[in-house]
Amino acid sequence: MKIAVLISGGVDSAVVVHKLYSEGHDLHLFYIRIGMDKGEGDCSAEEDIEMCSLIAKKYSLPFEIVSLHEEYWQYVMSYVLQTVKSGLTPHPDMMCNKIIKFGFFEERWGKNFDKTATGHYASVREVDGKLYLATAKDPIKDQTDFLAQISYDQLSHIMFPLGNMDKSEVRDLARQVSLPNALRKDSQGICFLGKIDYSDFIARHLGEKKGPVIEIETGKKIGSHRGYWFYTIGQRKGLGLSGGPWFVVGKNIKDNVIFVSNGYDTRLQYGRIISLAEPNWISGSPFVVSNKSEEQEVSVVISFKTRHSPEFYTGMLVMSNDGNIKIVSDVDVQGIAPGQFAVIYSKDKILCYGSAMIIPNVKKRRHHHYKGKNNLETSNND
Numbered sequence: 001m002k003i004a005v006l007i008s009g010g011v012d013s014a015v016v017v018h019k020l021y022s023e024g025h026d027l028h029l030f031y032i033r034i035g036m037d038k039g040e041g042d043c044s045a046e047e048d049i050e051m052c053s054l055i056a057k058k059y060s061l062p063f064e065i066v067s068l069h070e071e072y073w074q075y076v077m078s079y080v081l082q083t084v085k086s087g088l089t090p091h092p093d094m095m096c097n098k099i100i101k102f103g104f105f106e107e108r109w110g111k112n113f114d115k116t117a118t119g120h121y122a123s124v125r126e127v128d129g130k131l132y133l134a135t136a137k138d139p140i141k142d143q144t145d146f147l148a149q150i151s152y153d154q155l156s157h158i159m160f161p162l163g164n165m166d167k168s169e170v171r172d173l174a175r176q177v178s179l180p181n182a183l184r185k186d187s188q189g190i191c192f193l194g195k196i197d198y199s200d201f202i203a204r205h206l207g208e209k210k211g212p213v214i215e216i217e218t219g220k221k222i223g224s225h226r227g228y229w230f231y232t233i234g235q236r237k238g239l240g241l242s243g244g245p246w247f248v249v250g251k252n253i254k255d256n257v258i259f260v261s262n263g264y265d266t267r268l269q270y271g272r273i274i275s276l277a278e279p280n281w282i283s284g285s286p287f288v289v290s291n292k293s294e295e296q297e298v299s300v301v302i303s304f305k306t307r308h309s310p311e312f313y314t315g316m317l318v319m320s321n322d323g324n325i326k327i328v329s330d331v332d333v334q335g336i337a338p339g340q341f342a343v344i345y346s347k348d349k350i351l352c353y354g355s356a357m358i359i360p361n362v363k364k365r366r367h368h369h370y371k372g373k374n375n376l377e378t379s380n381n382d
């Protein structure tokens with residue numbers, strides 16, 4: 001098979017090259033170059049590229065560096081800034097996979113190959129003649145949540161050769177076959193943005209604007225913050241408040257107010273109802289539509305995640321007859337942040353059906369103690 005392999009200089013994608021090469025495929029390696037923000041050099045990219053060249057050389061494979069710099073800044077980063085500005089929490093990794101790695105790359109280069117392979121920890125399964133995004137063997141490394149915005153067409157053209165390997169097996173294999181990056185540390189952080197400080201980046205683009213931090217139960221001002229766009233629902237770190245733990249439980253964007261609540265047990269930290277919008281069902285809707293009558297809600301038992309973590313929650317995915325969807329969780333979910341995505345899995349946690357954006361549960365709550373303002377919050381905590 002003719003396969004385009006996306007390589008980053010990291011050990012995972014190098015092991016992909018080794019595996020596919022050993023299976024006798026015809027490989028073409030690609031590195032996607034994305035520069036930093038204006039005026040910032042990016043020396044780590046040069047190191048990554050050098051590593052990619054070494055891997056290409058080891059297997060005598062063609063290697064190309066392609067740029068998607070403009071596209072990344074135009075689509076992914078503008079989405080990040082817009083989302084943050086509207087008080088929501090963005091998910092750049094998800095958008096990067098959908099728009100860059102499996103979007104523009106596929107359109108321009110990947111389409112000329114039978115498949116495109118990456119070092120993501122995920123798999124593709126066929127069930128009743130249909131392909132599904134499916135979880136990886138290694139539950140700690142599983143990255144299906146980052147992939148849950150892709151389309152069926154994108155999925156149909158992708159291979160994830162590490163889906164059936166644990167990270168330790170990947171490292172062992174890299175050592176055994178003496179890959180030049182066998183001992184290289186894993187990359188951390190947000191997609192291509194891993195190399196820059198997220199908070200600095202936001203400050204540079206959106207500036208700072210001081211505002212009050214209000215204890216939600218009492219309406220008392222207990223501190224000040226740098227601008228609502230630096231904070232996300234469920235956040236604990238970086239609030240600079242004494243007598244914690246304090247958690248962000250709501251925001252009033254109009255007045256630049258952050259609401260916090262004290263303690264791990266506060267009711268306000270948790271919610272069981274998660275309202276969703278714009279679902280992306282990769283392989284079709286998980287609802288069994290044949291049961292649907294005019295007045296009825298339809299529901300399906302699911303597992304789900306609301307953040308990148310090995311833990312799954314369980315609950316029901318419910319669609320009301322007006323088409324609105326929500327999750328009713330079996331247990332309290334901490335820090336439900338609108339703008340983030342709920343990733344929906346089959347009950348047995350094997351198939352990833354797709355994802356939908358978390359939206360605020362519409363409700364009004366009066367904060368009598370804070371200048372009598374009536375705030376429609378961006379919090380989902382019931």
Ligand SMILES: Nc1ncnc2c1ncn2[C@@H]1O[C@H](COP(=O)(O)OP(=O)(O)OP(=O)(O)O)[C@@H](O)[C@H]1O
Nearest residue numbers: 006007008010011012013030031032118119120187
């Ligand atoms: N700059 C890049 N150019 C081409 N492909 C990339 C690039 N960055 C990441 N990828 C692809 O996306 C996959 C997942 O990327 P992620 O950032 O999660 O890296 P990772 O899990 O640390 O993997 P690796 O060890 O290969 O860097 C990589 O394995 C690789 O196939």
